[in-house]
Amino acid sequence: MKQRALFLDRDGIINVPPPPSVRYILHPDAFHLMPGIAETIRLCNQHHIPVVVITNQKCVAIGKLSPRNLSRIHARMEELLRADHAYLDAVYACPHSEADACTCRKPLPGMLLTAAKALDLDLNASWMVGDQPRDIQAGKAAGCHTLHVHSEPVAFCDASLPDTRSLPEWLLKHFLQKEDCHSQIHTV
Numbered sequence: 001m002k003q004r005a006l007f008l009d010r011d012g013i014i015n016v017p018p019p020p021s022v023r024y025i026l027h028p029d030a031f032h033l034m035p036g037i038a039e040t041i042r043l044c045n046q047h048h049i050p051v052v053v054i055t056n057q058k059c060v061a062i063g064k065l066s067p068r069n070l071s072r073i074h075a076r077m078e079e080l081l082r083a084d085h086a087y088l089d090a091v092y093a094c095p096h097s098e099a100d101a102c103t104c105r106k107p108l109p110g111m112l113l114t115a116a117k118a119l120d121l122d123l124n125a126s127w128m129v130g131d132q133p134r135d136i137q138a139g140k141a142a143g144c145h146t147l148h149v150h151s152e153p154v155a156f157c158d159a160s161l162p163d164t165r166s167l168p169e170w171l172l173k174h175f176l177q178k179e180d181c182h183s184q185i186h187t188v
């Protein structure tokens with residue numbers, strides 16, 4: 001049976017976004033977790049819900065970051081999460097720019113579709129969480145529910161939160177609790 005998943009954007013959801021003047025995380029030391037995100041991922045782990053990172057990294061296309069250093073940054077991400085007992089199931093990064101006309105760069109749903117195939121995921125029962133309109137567009141295009149985490153929500157998302165701090169509580173109320181009800185019915 002296909003599993004539902006939690007898809008997470010990276011910058012602004014998993015890690016503190018780089019300041020606008022810098023724009024990109026270019027070194028593992030610049031990677032710092034957002035409040036509440038390790039707990040969010042840990043809760044999914046405990047409920048056996050796959051957690052998949054979906055991130056645009058145009059900095060690779062424009063030569064600011066090598067693929068090797070992007071891997072180092074992602075190793076740091078997993079190391080920080082592991083220290084909090086939180087584990088990712090997969091990380092998908094689009095290294096292209098708009099000029100490459102790829103099918104993976106958000107707002108296109110390519111990375112979500114690829115992940116769904118590889119991990120046998122039920123997109124219609126999954127959620128995409130992001131802080132940018134293009135995250136929500138990609139999630140919608142893939143057939144997922146969408147959660148926008150930003151102080152100014154966009155109108156076309158299914159749900160919104162002001163910040164990542166409130167993610168664990170939201171997850172328990174609106175995502176994980178459904179499975180619990182379901183399994184209760186089966187165990188009665």
Ligand SMILES: [Mg+2]
Nearest residue numbers: 009011012131
């Ligand atoms: Mg983001």
